[in-house]
Amino acid sequence: MNPRVTSAPGLSLEAPPVLDPQKKRFLYKLTAVISGGMFIDGFILGGIGLVMPALTADLGLSLAWQGLIGASALIGIFFGGPIGGYLADKIGRKPMFVVDLAIFLVGSAAQFFVAEPWQLFAIRLLMGLAIGADYAIGWPLLAEFSPARLRGKLLAAQEVAWYVGYLGSYALGYFMASAIHADWRIILGMSTVPSLIVFLLRLGSPESPRWLISKGRVEEGMAIAREYMEEAEIQDMSSEKREATSFRKLFSPEYRNSTIFICMFWFCNVTPYFAIATFAPIVLESLGVEDGLSGALLLNGVVVAGSVTAMFLIERVGRRKLAIPPLWISAAALIAIGLLAHVSPLVILVCFVTFSFANALSTALTGVYPGEIFPTEVRGVGVGFATAFSRIGAAAGTFILPLSVNGLGVGATMLIAASLCVAGAVISQYLAPETRGLSLNETSAPLHKVAK
Numbered sequence: 001m002n003p004r005v006t007s008a009p010g011l012s013l014e015a016p017p018v019l020d021p022q023k024k025r026f027l028y029k030l031t032a033v034i035s036g037g038m039f040i041d042g043f044i045l046g047g048i049g050l051v052m053p054a055l056t057a058d059l060g061l062s063l064a065w066q067g068l069i070g071a072s073a074l075i076g077i078f079f080g081g082p083i084g085g086y087l088a089d090k091i092g093r094k095p096m097f098v099v100d101l102a103i104f105l106v107g108s109a110a111q112f113f114v115a116e117p118w119q120l121f122a123i124r125l126l127m128g129l130a131i132g133a134d135y136a137i138g139w140p141l142l143a144e145f146s147p148a149r150l151r152g153k154l155l156a157a158q159e160v161a162w163y164v165g166y167l168g169s170y171a172l173g174y175f176m177a178s179a180i181h182a183d184w185r186i187i188l189g190m191s192t193v194p195s196l197i198v199f200l201l202r203l204g205s206p207e208s209p210r211w212l213i214s215k216g217r218v219e220e221g222m223a224i225a226r227e228y229m230e231e232a233e234i235q236d237m238s239s240e241k242r243e244a245t246s247f248r249k250l251f252s253p254e255y256r257n258s259t260i261f262i263c264m265f266w267f268c269n270v271t272p273y274f275a276i277a278t279f280a281p282i283v284l285e286s287l288g289v290e291d292g293l294s295g296a297l298l299l300n301g302v303v304v305a306g307s308v309t310a311m312f313l314i315e316r317v318g319r320r321k322l323a324i325p326p327l328w329i330s331a332a333a334l335i336a337i338g339l340l341a342h343v344s345p346l347v348i349l350v351c352f353v354t355f356s357f358a359n360a361l362s363t364a365l366t367g368v369y370p371g372e373i374f375p376t377e378v379r380g381v382g383v384g385f386a387t388a389f390s391r392i393g394a395a396a397g398t399f400i401l402p403l404s405v406n407g408l409g410v411g412a413t414m415l416i417a418a419s420l421c422v423a424g425a426v427i428s429q430y431l432a433p434e435t436r437g438l439s440l441n442e443t444s445a446p447l448h449k450v451a452k
Helices: 021-058 063-091 091-115 119-145 148-178 185-188 192-202 210-212 218-228 231-239 247-251 256-278 280-286 292-317 319-323 327-341 343-367 369-373 377-407 411-430
Strands: none
Touching: 021 063, 021 091, 021 119, 021 148, 021 185, 021 192, 021 218, 063 091, 063 119, 063 247, 063 377, 091 119, 091 185, 091 192, 119 210, 119 343, 119 369, 119 377, 148 185, 148 292, 148 343, 185 411, 210 218, 210 231, 210 377, 218 231, 247 256, 256 327, 256 343, 256 369, 256 377, 256 411, 292 319, 292 343, 319 327, 319 343, 327 343, 327 411, 343 369, 369 377, 377 411
């Protein structure tokens, strides 16, 4: 049963309208500067694992400090998502869109001057707060400006940017550490460069017309909409209602299913990914793949390819076909690893590649659904809350995997990861909506009020 499968307007035989060149440039620039925030998020998370041995030796880190510093950005994202989302819904997308990158820029530069473990923890916690907020500000803003026929593709591009940032940081950090023996402070501080570029590009971005109208500032919102948006989206905004921002609305009878779906879908996708991506070299080497680091780089490259594939397919095949089947494929690949862990390194590597590609396909939807299924007045709060919930999975995967591998073995650990993929597939089968071609007001209607 699917609560929101409709004959989407996007399937009309009429040729889609041609976007005005000026509006097209604005839309792609907005996509780029929001993608920049996702690139930075992947960049700061991708590099920390590589420099951990060096900074442990330099700062004399205990195991507790290693864990805290490794998870500091994730902890920050956990709190930054809901806080940033609430502020974006309360005071506007535009001011928060620049402030959060300014905070991140300051944190990035501060990494060059770290002398004590607590300083690095505090700095990366602050950076995580800013990035968590950026999810809850950028995705709603992009969803609210995008035409229905492009919205999925543009939102899916955010996941591509995240994976590229993660892979870029991983590869750059490896080169700087091994080839030129750069200090770990320089490797971590490299995030200052993309942060400064994105910050400057964000200056002057307009406020969301939908947010303005939802706050009763109709004339101001319509003026911005006429300058930057298509006529169909402008007409859709006439249905916007003036309503207060409230966390409680996420758990109201109308939106409870939407909140449950996106939180669990995101959790079940990212928990296995973070666990395996963070410790891929160790896991691969324990399974007999001699060059675990090269294997990990290969897997990250496959993930980028999968996310790009999802971006180009999403408006062709729809959301559900990218959300559900890949989760089953991911589960099958992890089960195969769990049961065949000692058969052949080549078989294991093929299974990991299969998991990485399939997981990237379904995870691309975590950049799409959150911006679509919540109404304007709580879109930021909804994205922020789901972001926080997903980071519980990311942190759990990062912390628990080495303990599980040590206590239960690789095979049993992979079977546990597979069970999460199965849970995600079952939940998605019953709750995942098909939103291709639907207006933002249609996608954000309560699940039980939309025709099946």
